[in-house]
Amino acid sequence: DGGITQSPKYLFRKEGQNVTLSCEQNLNHDAMYWYRQDPGQGLRLIYYSQIVNDFQKGDIAEGYSVSREKKESFPLTVTSAQKNPTAFYLCASNRDFYNEQFFGPGTRLTVL
Amino acid sequence: KNEVEQSPQNLTAQEGEFITINCSYSVGISALHWLQQHPGGGIVSLFMLSSGKKKHGRLIATINIQEKHSSLHITASHPRDSAVYICAVNPDSNYQLIWGAGTKLIIKP
Numbered sequence: 001d002g003g004i005t006q007s008p009k010y011l012f013r014k015e016g017q018n019v020t021l022s023c024e025q026n027l028n029h030d031a032m033y034w035y036r037q038d039p040g041q042g043l044r045l046i047y048y049s050q051i052v053n054d055f056q057k058g059d060i061a062e063g064y065s066v067s068r069e070k071k072e073s074f075p076l077t078v079t080s081a082q083k084n085p086t087a088f089y090l091c092a093s094n095r096d097f098y099n100e101q102f103f104g105p106g107t108r109l110t111v112l
Numbered sequence: 113k114n115e116v117e118q119s120p121q122n123l124t125a126q127e128g129e130f131i132t133i134n135c136s137y138s139v140g141i142s143a144l145h146w147l148q149q150h151p152g153g154g155i156v157s158l159f160m161l162s163s164g165k166k167k168h169g170r171l172i173a174t175i176n177i178q179e180k181h182s183s184l185h186i187t188a189s190h191p192r193d194s195a196v197y198i199c200a201v202n203p204d205s206n207y208q209l210i211w212g213a214g215t216k217l218i219i220k221p
Contacts, residue, residue: 040213041213042116042198042211042212042213042214043198043200043211044211045208045209048208058208059208088153090153090155092155097202098142098143098202099160100145100157100160101145101157101209102157103147103154103155103156103157105152105153105154106153106154106155108153
């Protein structure tokens with residue numbers, strides 16, 4: 001079955017620690033995205049990538065980093081510089097920017 | 113003012129009722145998306161439309177480009193339709209989606 005997987009589903013982190021969220025897709029999509037969702041708010045774009053080895057900052061990139069070494073994978077690192085990292089993180093992909101996005105199940109990150 | 117506004121924010125209805133969720137936007141767009149977010153957090157794309165009307169099962173989405181407005185209708189609503197419904201647009205100016213805040217729908221049996 002084609003789709004997007006994210007792991008882990010729940011993640012707990014101590015303040016000051018970096019943590020990496022995994023996102024893998026087998027849809028052969030070129031474009032991939034990371035979003036952050038806070039309660040009662042719309043999705044906000046963190047980073048996106050159109051193609052392997054290329055990525056661009058979204059609206060709230062500060063405190064986050066990404067890599068795109070393989071077409072299938074787009075991991076997100078939440079660094080200690082992110083002041084309020086507790087949120088729900090969603091990864092998505094599409095064939096190109098003008099097509100519908102397919103979403104992973106999300107990772108809920110809690111900073112203790 | 114947000115560029116994509118949804119109404120209502122919350123909607124509670126009885127099973128079987130006809131449901132309408134509205135989305136208004138203030139920018140020129142190439143397409144509009146309706147998505148559904150289940151209580152567990154997963155998001156599913158329902159429709160992508162740039163004109164007219166689309167139907168899938170009990171769901172109907174319409175868009176009026178001149179009025180910058182779209183509606184999502186659910187006929188014969190069912191408790192399993194309970195979810196957050198999200199509107200998002202592809203603006204003409206760039207390719208990043210602009211997201212609405214979502215409408216939380218609860219259908220009571």
